[in-house]
Amino acid sequence: MDVVEDIPEVRKAVALARRRDLAVGFVPTMGALHAGHRSLIDAARRECGYVVVSIFVNPTQFAPHEDLARYPRPKHQDLALCREAGADLVFYPAVETMYPPGAATYVHVDGLSAIWEGAVRPTHFRGVTTVVMKLLHIVQPDAAYFGQKDYQQQVIIRQMVRDLDVPVEIRTGPTIRDADGLALSSRNAYLSPAERQSGLCLWQALQRGAAALNSGERSPTKLASLMQQHIRQTPGVELDYAVVVDPWTLRELQDPQPEMVALVAARVGSTRLIDNAIWRLES
Structure with missing residues (x-):
């Protein structure tokens, strides 16, 4: 496994892989890797001949008061996980590499970036889309892998x-969970034992x-209300949102449809947690 810090080195390595007629899979991360990231690298390894992982804590997706x-x-530890998972190349750039002095261009997706996580963290997704666009331009993969846990992001x-x-091609891997x-999430490390229990x-x-859906409740509003009630009654947890939305527009649903996504977010102590589930109605 090669570890490189400069953009020309990435492009050279990927060009050599393409000369060998290898499909390139790419897993962008911010490090602090866990089994969820490992599952994405594993998927890329199964499906592509050459696997690139980036590790970059992207400052433009953090607000000044964030972590x-x-x-x-x-x-x-991150490099060891990448090596064990069979990554071919790890791109580990400095901030100055990704954002040289004078950088002034951003990528912004209207609409989708303004709701749910975007409403709570107004500049977050502009930073995400900018850095992902830059990384896709640098690596030029055939497929890029993201986790379902960050549903709105993907x-x-x-x-x-x-x-x-x-x-x-954007490929989404399932959310990986602890036994409970x-x-x-990399931010789970911030939780105390009591906070972790509350975060469940x-x-x-x-x-x-x-369970309510499977028992016959079809109203997205009532299903959202059940989720909100459960989170609100948990001590030490502050609800941000619990909603049932369209899988593609992320607009809150008033009527049931064949596929829906439940999105939840809350603050546990000083740590924000998010989660989601895809619900499908039986025809």
Whole structure:
């Protein structure tokens, strides 16, 4: 496995892989890698001949009051995971490499970036789409892999690559959970044992909604209300939203449809957690 820090080195390595007629799979990450990231690298390894992983804590997706400074950066552990998973190349750039002095261009997806996570974190998705667009331009993969846990993010990225005619296939891997149901996240490291227990309420709320759906409740509004009620009654948890939305527009649903997505977000202590579930009605 090669580890490179400069853009020309990435392009050279990918060009050599293409000369060998290898499909290129790409997994962009911010590091602090866990089993969820590993599952995406595994998928890329199964489906592509050459696998690139990027590790870059992207400052433009953090607001000034957020956790950029304390975001975990366990470089040696991250590289070990990439090596064990069979990555061919890790791109580990400095901030100055991705954003040289004088950089003034951003990529923004209207509409989708302004709701749910975008309403709580107004500049977040502009930073995400900018850095992902730059990374796609640098790596030029055939397929890029994202996790379902950040459901809104992968919808926005799909919209971006469609609108800008980027020749890449976006592939979404399932959310990976701990045994108790908590969705894996690099920010889980911030949680105390008591906070971690409280944080389970997000997954529990999604399960309650799914159980009601399976029992015959079809109203998205009532299903959302059940989830909201469960999260609100959990001590130490502040609800941001719990909604049932269209899978592509992310607009809140008033009427049931064959496929719906439940999105939940809450603050547990000082840590924000998000989760989701895809619900399908039996025909």
